[in-house]
Amino acid sequence: MAYVEASVRRRQLVAAARVALARDGVPGTSLRAVAAEAGVSLGTMQYVFPSxxxxxxxxxxxxxxxxxxxxxxxxxxxxxxxxxxxxxxxxxxxxxxxxxxxxxxxxxxxxxxxxxxxxxxxxxxxxxxxxxxxxxxxxxxxxxxxxxxxxxxxxxxxxxxxxxxxxxxxxxxxxxxxxxxxxxxxxxxxxxxxxxxxxxxxx
The missing domain is CATH 1.10.357 (Tetracycline Repressor; domain 2)
Incomplete structure (x- = not known):
């Protein structure tokens, strides 16, 4: 996977989280769901946002x-x-x-x-x-x-x-x-x- 600068990755994940939250609600949105929305691995997701x-x-x-x-x-x-x-x-x-x-x-x-x-x-x-x-x-x-x-x-x-x-x-x-x-x-x-x-x- 190509390297993505941390600040760019963070913005990408926040944007994906906003999509997932608006669609599924806060209780229904997990780190795994946001990772899937962003097209990244759960490990990448948890590296940027551990919780x-x-x-x-x-x-x-x-x-x-x-x-x-x-x-x-x-x-x-x-x-x-x-x-x-x-x-x-x-x-x-x-x-x-x-x-x-x-x-x-x-x-x-x-x-x-x-x-x-x-x-x-x-x-x-x-x-x-x-x-x-x-x-x-x-x-x-x-x-x-x-x-x-x-x-x-x-x-x-x-x-x-x-x-x-x-x-x-x-x-x-x-x-x-x-x-x-x-x-x-x-x-x-x-x-x-x-x-x-x-x-x-x-x-």
Whole structure:
């Protein structure tokens, strides 16, 4: 078998894991199944990811990176936090929710799996810490680059954003009504902007 650089192999296995998880669910996905999906031996799989927990962490990080990429490309941060929030949440919804129910269900399953599996509770906590950290950092950058202040700490703003999107997404995957979802997302964004109560920084 031809040599494959470790970083390339890791990305290949994470991509295969996302396919397997979306298709078979978290409980039904084993290291062996991911190895088969990637077309590699189980030994190769276990060399890169010795445990399922490590693989799931890598999948979560990959999802977080995808979210961060959407946020980075969605808005001109120099135009302020309100502009960034409105553009980013619309972009997030269009790119990562509509037509991506399998990805969203996979993320919920990762959370519930970790909460139910003995000794894996920290994985669920870490998953949401990563989601919120990415959103908080992005919101802070948007405010700072525009010379603005936010009425609440960025960590709290991020937790509210993540919690709000979680609820909207769960409703949408259960009943994918696009018109209703668009209206609800707009209302949610208005509430988030009101919570942030953005002001220009004192010079």
């Amino acid at each position: 399922k927990e490590l693989l799931l962490r890598a999948v979560i990080e990959d999802v977080v990176d995808e979210i961060a990429e959407v946020l980075r490309g969605s808005a001109d941060l120099g135009m302020g936090l309100e502009h960034a929030v409105r553009r980013a949440l619309a972009g997030f919804w269009a790119e990562l929710v509509v037509g991506r129910a399998d990805v969203q269900v996979m993320q919920y399953e990762l959370t519930t799996y970790a909460l139910r599996a003995a000794g894996q509770e920290s994985l669920a906590r870490w998953q949401y810490e990563r989601y919120c950290a990415v959103v908080a950092e992005w919101c802070q950058r948007a405010a700072q680059e525009a010379g603005e202040t936010c009425a609440v700490p960025f960590g709290r703003l991020a937790r509210v954003i993540v919690a709000s999107l979680d609820g909207l997404i769960l409703q949408y995957v259960c009943d994918p009504n696009d018109a209703r979802a668009r209206e609800d997302l707009d209302a949610t964004v208005d509430m988030i902007v009101s919570l942030a109560a953005v002001r220009r920084s004192a010079r």
